[in-house]
Amino acid sequence: MNDLKISNLIFYFILIFIISSNIVFNSIYFDLTLISCLIIYILKWNETNWIICIVLFLLGIYNDILVFTPFGYASSLFLCFYLIDKVRYFLSIPLNTNIKFLIFFLLMLSLFSINYFTIYVIYHTSISLFISIIPYMVVILLYFPLDFTISSIQNKYVRIK
């Protein structure tokens, strides 16, 4: 797993790039914070590299400052998606793409519900269900293509090493 250290750097850069692209892309279909969460979830992170947690935390804060979301929003999302895989590892749940996708799907659904109801309760605002759900659906649709691409990159890197 130590072989993945350099590729970690590449993925850190990809995450910074995606978060930074928020200043360019302003679309209701793509939520770049959610896409970053998907990448974090798909990646096979180094188990013993503690820097990853710090980087994810800092990237979350950077996202919050840039996009003006409340402090702690993005970092809790990033770390939650990072921790899910760790929990799976500790509970010894078998690694299967379909199970992983199912967990991701349920997470996205709960995240959407929490976001939607938080806005409703705190701001007394009912945002259109259709508009709100689009970015979540897009991320779910992106799961398999991204999983395939990232897994290929990571496997290839390990093989070369």
Added chain:
Amino acid sequence: MRLSRNLRVQKILSPSSRVFILAIILFVISLILFLGRFELTQSAKNLRLYTTSISYSISYIVSTPSKLINSGIQSIVDLKEIYNQLDEYNRNQLTDSASFQEVVSMKLKIAQYEDLLNLTADQEYDFITSRIVANFSNKFIGTILIKSDETEKLFIDMPAAGPNGILGRVTSLDNKVARVLLLNNINSRLPVIISEDAHQGIMIGQGQNNPIIEYVREYKNIKVGDLVTTSGKGGIFPPYLVVGKVAKTEGERIEVELIEDVSQLNHIVLLNYKFNQNNE
């Protein structure tokens, strides 16, 4: 017994467990920041104040490839739009001259009526033009980042407007960039008047949806198409600036279609308006 305890301790102290514990600690800190609404504290405001331009500079450099792709796509769209407009212009060229005459005569009539009614001239304000450098208008926390050569003249709560009407207000600024809170932001509240009868209400941002107006006593008299303008109450925005028009009414719920589409703008103006100076 002792051996199993040692094994458990070893398991907890193993590198992967330590990473797991660190991740949980950071996750809990993030949750505390988020749920404890840290962003409302003065420290968070200061943090945003000092780090916005740094994060903008980083993202400006890192997102260069995205910018190139985006500007390429934008150029193609613009070019297509120019061709469409050219076609339309050619079609309307004949009727334009008649419309121009009509506009001039209407303007003269308005000037005569204003003279007869002894109306005072509209208030005028100094303004500072700023360039939009980042647009987050399609989120429920709709904001934009702007850059100006005269940042020292900007101040918090400065009204921001486009060529047709009001857009929002400045919420934070440093020596390089400022952030404008847009009217569709769910934190935005704006005192407005509706129609010529000047029904008072508060316009509330609804994220990606049209803003709504609440607290209107005579909501039954509001019709679709009525003009919505700033009321000037609260002292942040000048009065009688166009906000939009009523798009839909459902009982007490009045939906407003904003006149300005920020995604179509490259520059905005910041009005140098201060309530006390104008002695209203």
